[in-house]
Amino acid sequence: MRTDQLLTRLEPVFARLDREPERPAHLQTPQMSRHRVVLLASLLACYLAIVVAVLTTSWLVRLDWQIMFFRPYEQWPQLHAFLDYLVVLGQRGPTAVMVAAWLGWRSWRQHTLRPLITLGVALLLLNITVGSVKLGLGRLGPHYATQIGSAELFAGGDIFPSGHTANAVVTWGILAYLASTSVTRRVLSVFSAVVSLSVGATTVYLGTHWVSDVLLGWLAGLLIMLALPWFEPLIARAEAYVFELRELWRRRLEEGRVSEPVAAALTPLLSAGGKWQPERTADAERGPGPAQPVAAAGHAPALRTAAHPTARQHVIRSERTPVTPAGSRRPAHTERAATRGASARPATGG
Numbered sequence: 001m002r003t004d005q006l007l008t009r010l011e012p013v014f015a016r017l018d019r020e021p022e023r024p025a026h027l028q029t030p031q032m033s034r035h036r037v038v039l040l041a042s043l044l045a046c047y048l049a050i051v052v053a054v055l056t057t058s059w060l061v062r063l064d065w066q067i068m069f070f071r072p073y074e075q076w077p078q079l080h081a082f083l084d085y086l087v088v089l090g091q092r093g094p095t096a097v098m099v100a101a102w103l104g105w106r107s108w109r110q111h112t113l114r115p116l117i118t119l120g121v122a123l124l125l126l127n128i129t130v131g132s133v134k135l136g137l138g139r140l141g142p143h144y145a146t147q148i149g150s151a152e153l154f155a156g157g158d159i160f161p162s163g164h165t166a167n168a169v170v171t172w173g174i175l176a177y178l179a180s181t182s183v184t185r186r187v188l189s190v191f192s193a194v195v196s197l198s199v200g201a202t203t204v205y206l207g208t209h210w211v212s213d214v215l216l217g218w219l220a221g222l223l224i225m226l227a228l229p230w231f232e233p234l235i236a237r238a239e240a241y242v243f244e245l246r247e248l249w250r251r252r253l254e255e256g257r258v259s260e261p262v263a264a265a266l267t268p269l270l271s272a273g274g275k276w277q278p279e280r281t282a283d284a285e286r287g288p289g290p291a292q293p294v295a296a297a298g299h300a301p302a303l304r305t306a307a308h309p310t311a312r313q314h315v316i317r318s319e320r321t322p323v324t325p326a327g328s329r330r331p332a333h334t335e336r337a338a339t340r341g342a343s344a345r346p347a348t349g350g
Helices: 002-018 034-055 059-070 077-090 092-110 114-137 163-177 182-206 211-254 260-270 302-307 333-343
Strands: none
Touching: 034 059, 034 114, 034 211, 059 211, 077 092, 077 163, 077 182, 092 114, 092 163, 114 163, 114 211, 163 182, 163 211, 182 211
16 A cells, blocks of 8 residues: 555656656767867877876976975965865765766656766776776875875875866766756856866865876866767667666566566656556455455454454464363263363353
């Protein structure tokens, strides 16, 4: 009954969902244009140049140490409390949850899984590319540096490039990438740029990253965003596979090859506005059983007792009280006829 009531309440919601368009007519998938390819190649060259500059302990490493000794968090201590909260916009967990919630609502409204799948692909690329470089170079942060002027590479660290900065670029940039209008794309691009720049600068202010870490984090995030159109065919195939799987489950439900609990759970997800109803089981087709005595209203616990009036008579043989205090439990042949009528009615009284 609870499942039926829940489906009844959700029926207007799914009916409203069915009236939404499946995909906006003006929504266009970004393409890998020549301009994008040139920009991607240029940023990749800058990325490799920064890695080489750190590996060779060049002027960039000296700049890292100069800013580290400058200690911005001591120069402007009044900003510390605010920037401690601002840097959360670059943490992967909170930002991924916020952006996934928005893209999930958008997918639900437009009957498409592309926003969520695109976010998943972008975060997967971020973890693979940034994580591999972090672990491969093993650079220590400013607070754990051991030798002045050293690049602090291959020392077991994991801060090069900056994960906060790269995550801010990808997580907030995906909103601009998936925008449905050019005006919205420009506004969200500016917003994501401001957030990512602020998060990167904040990590330098707090002393948790070198300047070169932040520069490489910005480039790592931009490279992922520029390369996403190459993965659009994979995203489309993944979306088509999920919808084919949904249709397969729908056909199985209609043919009655799924158990009733699973059917009740999948009906809101696969039905069209809650109109589809699973087939009745064999027990339901037999109809109601023999009539049972029903207790008065307000006495629900009495229903079970009325349906099974002899439930308390089935006791274990070893727990029975002997018929006679001593001697044989079975009466003599001459006493059976007399005791048979008396034992048919239970004794009352004390």
